Amino acid sequence: MGASCELKTGDRVRIKDGGEAVVRKELGRGGQGIVYLVDYQGKPYALKWYFYDKLPHPADFRKNLENNIDDGAPENDHHFLWPKYITATGQYPTFGYLMDVAPSGYVDMDTIYIGFKWKKPAVKGQNAIKETYKFESLDAQVTAAINIVKAFRSLHLAGKSYQDLNGGGFFINTKTGEVLVCDCDNVAPDGENFGIGGFPGYMAPEIVRGVAKPDVLTDRYSLAVVLFRLFMRSDPLEGKNVLKSVVLTEGKELLHYGKSPIFIFDPNNDANRPVKGVHDNAIKLWNLYPSYIREAFTRSFTEGLMSPNKRIIEKRWQELLIRLRSDIIHCSCGKVTYSTLFNHEPHFVCRCRNCGSKIYTLQIKDLLAPLYPGLKLYRCYTENEDDFDTITGEVIENRNRKGMYGIKNLSKKVWKAKFPDNSIRDVAPGGGVPIWIGLQIDFGDGIGARILS
Amino acid sequence: MAESKNEMDLNFDTADFDDLDWGDDEVKEVQGQEIEEEDFLDTMEPSRKSMTIFFLIDTSGSMSGTKIGTVNGTMEELLPELIGIGGAETDISIAVMKFDSKCEWITTSPVRVEEYQQWPRLSAGGTTVMGEAFKQLSAKLSRSAFMNKPSLSYAPVIFVMTDGSPTDDWKTGLNTLKKNNWYKYGLKIAVGIGSAPNMSVLREFTGCEELAVQAHGAEELKNLITLLAVTSSQIGSKSMSLTDEGSEKTEEDVFKDKERRLVEEVKKATDIMGGADSSDVSFDEGW
Numbered sequence: 001m002g003a004s005c006e007l008k009t010g011d012r013v014r015i016k017d018g019g020e021a022v023v024r025k026e027l028g029r030g031g032q033g034i035v036y037l038v039d040y041q042g043k044p045y046a047l048k049w050y051f052y053d054k055l056p057h058p059a060d061f062r063k064n065l066e067n068n069i070d071d072g073a074p075e076n077d078h079h080f081l082w083p084k085y086i087t088a089t090g091q092y093p094t095f096g097y098l099m100d101v102a103p104s105g106y107v108d109m110d111t112i113y114i115g116f117k118w119k120k121p122a123v124k125g126q127n128a129i130k131e132t133y134k135f136e137s138l139d140a141q142v143t144a145a146i147n148i149v150k151a152f153r154s155l156h157l158a159g160k161s162y163q164d165l166n167g168g169g170f171f172i173n174t175k176t177g178e179v180l181v182c183d184c185d186n187v188a189p190d191g192e193n194f195g196i197g198g199f200p201g202y203m204a205p206e207i208v209r210g211v212a213k214p215d216v217l218t219d220r221y222s223l224a225v226v227l228f229r230l231f232m233r234s235d236p237l238e239g240k241n242v243l244k245s246v247v248l249t250e251g252k253e254l255l256h257y258g259k260s261p262i263f264i265f266d267p268n269n270d271a272n273r274p275v276k277g278v279h280d281n282a283i284k285l286w287n288l289y290p291s292y293i294r295e296a297f298t299r300s301f302t303e304g305l306m307s308p309n310k311r312i313i314e315k316r317w318q319e320l321l322i323r324l325r326s327d328i329i330h331c332s333c334g335k336v337t338y339s340t341l342f343n344h345e346p347h348f349v350c351r352c353r354n355c356g357s358k359i360y361t362l363q364i365k366d367l368l369a370p371l372y373p374g375l376k377l378y379r380c381y382t383e384n385e386d387d388f389d390t391i392t393g394e395v396i397e398n399r400n401r402k403g404m405y406g407i408k409n410l411s412k413k414v415w416k417a418k419f420p421d422n423s424i425r426d427v428a429p430g431g432g433v434p435i436w437i438g439l440q441i442d443f444g445d446g447i448g449a450r451i452l453s
Numbered sequence: 454m455a456e457s458k459n460e461m462d463l464n465f466d467t468a469d470f471d472d473l474d475w476g477d478d479e480v481k482e483v484q485g486q487e488i489e490e491e492d493f494l495d496t497m498e499p500s501r502k503s504m505t506i507f508f509l510i511d512t513s514g515s516m517s518g519t520k521i522g523t524v525n526g527t528m529e530e531l532l533p534e535l536i537g538i539g540g541a542e543t544d545i546s547i548a549v550m551k552f553d554s555k556c557e558w559i560t561t562s563p564v565r566v567e568e569y570q571q572w573p574r575l576s577a578g579g580t581t582v583m584g585e586a587f588k589q590l591s592a593k594l595s596r597s598a599f600m601n602k603p604s605l606s607y608a609p610v611i612f613v614m615t616d617g618s619p620t621d622d623w624k625t626g627l628n629t630l631k632k633n634n635w636y637k638y639g640l641k642i643a644v645g646i647g648s649a650p651n652m653s654v655l656r657e658f659t660g661c662e663e664l665a666v667q668a669h670g671a672e673e674l675k676n677l678i679t680l681l682a683v684t685s686s687q688i689g690s691k692s693m694s695l696t697d698e699g700s701e702k703t704e705e706d707v708f709k710d711k712e713r714r715l716v717e718e719v720k721k722a723t724d725i726m727g728g729a730d731s732s733d734v735s736f737d738e739g740w
Contacts, residue, residue: 031687053721110541115498118537118567124529128536128567135494167541200691201542210702233499238605246596247606248502249638250711251704258702278500278603285496288488291478336490344479353482 005094007036007049013096014088015040016066021047021087021098030168033096040085040098047087048185049096056195062086064188065097073184074154079147081171081182102180106171107133113167113229136175138336142325143177145230146388149321151181152223153314156216161190163214165222166199167229190216198222201235201257205305208258217308224300224311231289234282236301239264239272263301265294290327290340296320315386319366322378322388326369331357339370347437347452360435362407364449371395371435371451373405382411382443395435407441408432416442502543504607504690505563505599506535506682509586510575511615511646512551517577519671520616520646520736525574527675531682535566538683543607543690548599552586554579563599583619583654584626591626594635608638608711610685613658614678616646616736623654640689640715642681644668647736663716666723670733677723684718 007013012020021038028035033050055061066086073082085098111117111133119129135141148170155162162169163186171180186196193213197203204221206212228236241262245252256262262272264282274282286294296312304311327339333355342350348361350370362369364381377393379385392411398404408431409415415427418440427433433441437453482488510524532547539545546563550556559573590611593599600606630636643655645667655665666681668674688711 113499114501114541115496120533120536121570124533125571127570128533130567138490138493141494208702210700210706229499233496235499238500243605245605246600247608247635247638249608250707250709254702254704254707275603281496281499285493288480288493337488337493340478340480341482341488342479353487 005049005052005092006034007047013038013047014091015098016086016088021045021085023047037101038098044101045084045098046081046101047096047098050094052094061194062095064192064194065185068184068187069097071158074151074158074160079151079154079179079181080184081180082184097185099182099184102171102182105175106173106178106180108168109170109172109226109230110167112172112174113233115233133174135177138328138338139325140173140175140177141230142321142328144172144179145177145227146318146321146325147177147179148181148226148230149223149314149317150388151179152219153318155187156190156219156314159190160187161214161216161219162187162222163193163219164196164198165219165226166202167226168199170226186214200253201225203257204308205258205261206308208254212308217311220311220313221300221304221308223314223317224297224304227317228297228301231293232282232285232297234264234274234279234285236263236297237261237272239274239279239282241272243275243278261301261305263298263305265298266302267298268302288338288340290324290338292320293324318388319380322380323367323369326367326375329359329370329372330374331355331359332373333357342370349452360437361452362449363452364443364447368452371405371407373397377407379411382415382447382449383413384445384447396432398432398434404434406432406434411443413444415444418442500604501539501541502605502607502690503546503602504539504543504609504686505546505548506566506610506686506689507590507612508547508549509590509611509613510549510551511553511581511583511613511617512575512577512579513553513581513617513620514578515581515617515649516646519734520674521575521577523671523674524614524646524678525572527678529572529574530675531679532566532570532572534679534683535686536570537567538686539690545686545690548593550586550590551575552582553577555582556586556589558589558593580620581615581617582621583613583615584621584623586613587623587626587630587658591630591633591636594630594633600635607689607691608640609635610640610642610682610689611636612682612685613641613643613655614646615643615655616650618649618651619654627658640664640685640712642685642715644674644677644681646674661712661716663719664712666719670735672733674736680722681719684722685715688715688718 007023009023009025011023014020019041021040024037027037032054033048036047038045038047052058065083069083069086073080081099083097083099087095116130116132119131121128169183198207198214202222202225204218207218242256262269264272264274265286300312329339330336331352335352335354339350342352345351348368350359359370359372362371367381369375373395375395376391379387379390379392382392393407394410395405396408398406409427409429412429416424417427417433418424420436420438437451440450442448545566547566547569548563549559641659643659643665645652645655652665656662659665666677668677
């Protein structure tokens with residue numbers, strides 16, 4: 001379906017549920033089809049309009065799309081630009097679906113990854129304009145990663161796989177880290193596939209080799225690539241060994257991304273290390289992240305490369321990333337960076353290299369949280385709940401005693417604290433305990449914590 | 454805070470971290486080169502693959518008038534179409550050579566297409582030294598010439614446009630080119646213009662019958678150049694995609710995968726264009 005089935009401004013497309021969508025303008029086009037801005041029932045929507053002959057199994061594809069519309073988005077629906085309405089049959093030789101329009105302030109992850117977007121010049125003959133984009137803070141960057149993981153966790157728990165995970169599939173707010181997953185049209189019940197293979201560079205090796213089709217386990221590989229690119233701004237598999245090929249022919253691609261991929265930081269194989277002058281981001285950033293993050297990526301791209309079941313599950317990523325976010329120390333002097341860039345003293349005390357402040361560490365479950373002003377504790381840590389959103393505690397400065405910091409109880413439960421003098425006190429909601437080394441807290445539910453000494 | 458009575462019920466158990474140390478997590482900094490928040494966010498542009506699209510344009514005497522005029526007009530309109538076409542993965546550069554009685558590189562080296570938006574309108578005159586053009590192209594298809602980017606490359610797209618027959622020893626030139634690996638793995642496309650292009654030379658150049666096409670009129674020429682340049686840039690600048698097979702792929706399976714895909718796309722699109730339109734302005738009438 002080429003030129004003959006494109007829509008133009010003013011065209012009216014019938015919707016299966018009734019009514020017509022009126023085409024306003026083209027928003028963009030890709031390999032599978034064109035996206036138009038349309039009005040339907042007095043609201044703006046984006047219409048994804050397929051090139052019919054680019055769909056390997058159009059009838060099955062349409063049926064699956066209808067099922068997805070009926071099912072609705074998984075739990076955290078605000079993370080998805082989910083298909084809402086499908087066009088009627090019979091009017092045009094192809095079809096499409098309506099979804100909400102991405103709000104302003106969001107940019108796709110590819111753009112953040114390369115750091116810019118080319119804008120066509122207003123006047124023909126002039127060079128394209130380079131618009132630059134980046135996260136506004138480390139917190140926004142990690143929050144975006146958490147939101148991406150959350151979205152895929154809920155999708156996978158709903159029994160579906162996304163199949164085509166790549167940097168073009170997310171819109172991100174660079175200020176807040178809010179994420180919208182778009183292109184949800186290939187989502188299918190786990191184990192089913194309607195012809196999509198995925199995006200080069202993000203595809204699991206077994207798909208590249210032709211021996212598997214996209215499913216939840218291959219989604220997990222792609223998710224690790226998305227996260228690696230987000231943090232390291234480089235490709236996890238492109239290093240010295242790949243660069244030696246000079247030209248990435250189809251055969252070389254099969255080799256380096258399918259048959260014998262090597263992680264650039266594989267601890268047991270240094271054949272594909274990043275190359276200075278080409279992969280500088282990877283060289284610079286890798287060592288700045290805490291070891292638990294490096295270990296998670298190492299596992300994903302060593303054992304996880306060839307053993308799909310060894311890939312990290314979303315819940316684990318969520319825990320690791322929440323921990324990473326709490327490792328962004330906001331020192332009272334204004335310095336903001338990861339705990340790795342603070343001086344490490346015994347008993348997990350961080351000392352600011354700028355002002356010399358000491359930051360103590362609270363241990364809860366497997367979390368080691370540096371207690372800087374503003375650190376937040378979440379319900380998943382202080383209670384046995386799968387809730388990574390509700391804040392249950394925060395490090396604040398005592399209103400009456402300047403310079404004294406403590407953990408404020410923002411939960412609905414009464415905590416108990418054991419002070420260094422062995423006295424035990426209740427910490428009611430709204431109350432707090434000072435940050436004293438050796439202090440222990442019982443959050444209830446059998447969850448204990450202490451300030452390491 | 455009230456004193457709590459029942460200490461026995463309390464749970465202050467935590468794993469023993471006292472003996473653990475920080476491991477290798479601390480990052481030392483060089484004085485004066487401290488790493489700030491911005492260093493994580495404001496990094497360099499990641500390494501992207503490069504792909505060059507070569508245009509070899511016949512500017513011999515027979516091209517003068519409407520033919521070169523249409524080529525110039527089409528190129529002017531094509532350049533903005535190519536902005537951003539490489540996506541997040543690939544930087545697309547353009548290299549242009551004109552050939553008549555001699556060869557001349559219009560671009561002294563490949564230029565990023567986003568920064569090459571002003572088409573220098575070409576004029577025509579002289580003979581058709583296509584063999585020499587092939588030789589000179591081969592010389593530039595080298596790590597020590599045009600293909601000198603330190604990052605990874607995709608094989609180039611090589612586009613030839615001509616309306617006649619070579620007037621020199623094209624065979625020797627093409628044989629030189631055929632030994633070049635960049636040519637071998639590249640996507641080769643040729644458009645013969647008007648009624649008298651030597652299509653057998655062009656077919657030998659592309660090595661693939663479907664990728665040597667003929668444009669009889671101005672409208673068809675414009676459509677073909679745009680279609681072929683855009684499609685080949687899209688395919689050339691990306692990696693392979695999944696086919697519907699279920700068995701382990703070999704290198705032979707994927708060899709020329711891109712060329713096959715390009716042929717498919719071109720076939721589909723030219724079916725829709727439906728060949729020459731009777732209202733199209735023929736290059737061979739009105740003399």
